[in-house]
Amino acid sequence: MRTTGRGANTRMLATGNANSFHTCRRLYLGVALPLGTVLVLSGCAATQVKRAEQVGEVGKTYANALTLAGDEAMASSITFSLAEIRKERTGGAFRTPEDRSKAIKNQIETLEQRQQLVETSNHLLALLAEYFASLEQFAKLDISTSFEAATGGLVDSINKVGKAVENNPKANAKISNAERTALAKLSGLVARQVHGQAVAKVLERDAPMIGTQLRLMTKLLETYSKWINDRSGMELEEFYRDHVVKPFVATEELPGSWDQDVRRYLQGTSLSEQITKAQDAGERMERFWAGYLAGEISITYLVADLKDLEKLIQAVSDFRKAHADASAGKPQ
Amino acid sequence: MKAKAMKTKMTKTKVMKTKRKKRAAKPVEPGTKVVKTTGKMRAAMPAMPVAPGTEVDLEKLRESALKTYESLRNAEKDDFTQEQKEEYWRNRHLARTAWELAENAAFANLVEEQKRRLPEVAASNARLAKDAQATADALAVMNLVSASLGVLAEVITLLGRVVPI
Numbered sequence: 001m002r003t004t005g006r007g008a009n010t011r012m013l014a015t016g017n018a019n020s021f022h023t024c025r026r027l028y029l030g031v032a033l034p035l036g037t038v039l040v041l042s043g044c045a046a047t048q049v050k051r052a053e054q055v056g057e058v059g060k061t062y063a064n065a066l067t068l069a070g071d072e073a074m075a076s077s078i079t080f081s082l083a084e085i086r087k088e089r090t091g092g093a094f095r096t097p098e099d100r101s102k103a104i105k106n107q108i109e110t111l112e113q114r115q116q117l118v119e120t121s122n123h124l125l126a127l128l129a130e131y132f133a134s135l136e137q138f139a140k141l142d143i144s145t146s147f148e149a150a151t152g153g154l155v156d157s158i159n160k161v162g163k164a165v166e167n168n169p170k171a172n173a174k175i176s177n178a179e180r181t182a183l184a185k186l187s188g189l190v191a192r193q194v195h196g197q198a199v200a201k202v203l204e205r206d207a208p209m210i211g212t213q214l215r216l217m218t219k220l221l222e223t224y225s226k227w228i229n230d231r232s233g234m235e236l237e238e239f240y241r242d243h244v245v246k247p248f249v250a251t252e253e254l255p256g257s258w259d260q261d262v263r264r265y266l267q268g269t270s271l272s273e274q275i276t277k278a279q280d281a282g283e284r285m286e287r288f289w290a291g292y293l294a295g296e297i298s299i300t301y302l303v304a305d306l307k308d309l310e311k312l313i314q315a316v317s318d319f320r321k322a323h324a325d326a327s328a329g330k331p332q
Numbered sequence: 333m334k335a336k337a338m339k340t341k342m343t344k345t346k347v348m349k350t351k352r353k354k355r356a357a358k359p360v361e362p363g364t365k366v367v368k369t370t371g372k373m374r375a376a377m378p379a380m381p382v383a384p385g386t387e388v389d390l391e392k393l394r395e396s397a398l399k400t401y402e403s404l405r406n407a408e409k410d411d412f413t414q415e416q417k418e419e420y421w422r423n424r425h426l427a428r429t430a431w432e433l434a435e436n437a438a439f440a441n442l443v444e445e446q447k448r449r450l451p452e453v454a455a456s457n458a459r460l461a462k463d464a465q466a467t468a469d470a471l472a473v474m475n476l477v478s479a480s481l482g483v484l485a486e487v488i489t490l491l492g493r494v495v496p497i
Binding site: 077081084085087088091092093094095103106107110113114117120121124127128130131134135137138141146150153154156157158160161195198202205206208209212213216219220223227230234237238 | 398402405406414417418420421422424425428429432433435436438439440442443445446447449450452453454455456457459460461463464467471475477479480481482484486
């Protein structure tokens with residue numbers, strides 16, 4: 001871009017510096033104008049990226065919480081079945097050694113089948129968690145800096161070629177430093193915008209798959225909650241009848257452990273109620289997804305919800321272990 | 333001419349009869365759009381969904397087995413004779429086994445559904461990896477062009493020294 005007109009030269013000289021005038025005008029027309037547009041658009045891109053990051057995080061946390069729930073539900077099944085078959089054996093359910101052999105064989109087979117199913121389900125969940133982790137990583141991919149650097153390098157190379165063609169090492173660069181910086185920044189913003197669109201496209205494309213998987217995860221969570229709750233409910237009921245009511249109703253002195261038993265019962269009841277509530281986490285996830293597709297983006301409460309679920313599973317696990325130890329007469 | 337007309341009439345009647353027969357064999361509700369399915373279309377159709385009611389049936393089975401087991405657990409057994417007690421524990425064992433198997437069956441159905449949906453997850457995973465690769469490729473191309481231009485500049489400079497323009 002060269003100015004050859006005499007008037008123009010005079011005007012430029014009158015203002016002080018011809019080069020800076022050129023640079024400013026070119027910068028405004030060539031870079032600043034699109035820069036403004038891109039800046040406006042980059043707001044939308046940032047939202048899309050944020051949304052994808054959130055979906056990735058929530059999905060990953062949910063899949064991990066479900067895996068934990070599956071493991072706990074399995075452990076709870078084993079503890080319950082073993083305690084029950086022990087009682088059945090003592091009660092005389094299996095008369096002959098053959099009966100006992102058959103009973104334990106069947107019990108192990110049932111538990112093995114369940115174990116395999118939980119493992120398969122966890123394996124499939126891991127693949128889903130992998131997808132959500134990749135989605136989060138893809139959204140977090142900060143390509144703007146890389147594109148800024150690459151464009152800067154490209155501009156330098158163009159300048160080098162220009163100088164080489166002119167065969168003059170002292171020749172002025174075709175693209176000034178200010179233009180180089182502005183161009184690099186512009187390319188970074190454009191890259192961010194394009195990335196935001198790519199992320200939005202991924203979310204739109206995978207929305208049916210995510211929706212279906214969330215529905216399946218809700219069912220899994222319901223199943224695991226039922227496994228845990230049904231067992232703990234029955235155990236608690238029996239515990240209440242035998243260790244809380246019976247000793248109290250009887251005329252004999254209350255045993256020393258009675259207070260502790262009542263406390264244990266109350267703790268168990270509270271956990272049971274929490275598990276029942278935790279079942280709703282799946283439905284809340286589905287509601288979140290529906291709201292998310294409708295444009296809502298706040299998920300902070302949901303992540304906290306899932307973290308609470310993980311804590312609850314841990315509490316249930318601790319309670320189950322303590323109860324099993326107490327039943328077996330082990331010191332706590 | 334008359335004979336030809338008769339023949340055409342007969343053929344038409346035959347065709348109509350055959351059509352009627354076909355309709356009678358496969359009744360179609362009024363207003364239903366009939367689409368003939370070709371082999372290709374059938375191949376493109378997604379896997380048959382679980383027969384309606386299967387999931388519900390399994391859940392009902394689980395519920396009823398659980399209720400039976402719970403009622404046995406709650407039974408008052410203090411007044412039972414030794415024989416009755418043994419009978420009680422046998423029944424309780426059978427009820428628990430039935431409940432656990434019903435739970436397994438319902439869960440197996442759910443895991444089967446998860447497996448059926450696995451290709452969708454795998455495809456999404458693959459597409460996402462492709463997208464990430466495309467971004468990396470775009471960046472690599474930029475760097476490559478930049479490096480190539482740098483080399484070109486060096487070559488031109490070198491040539492300028494060897495062959496004065």
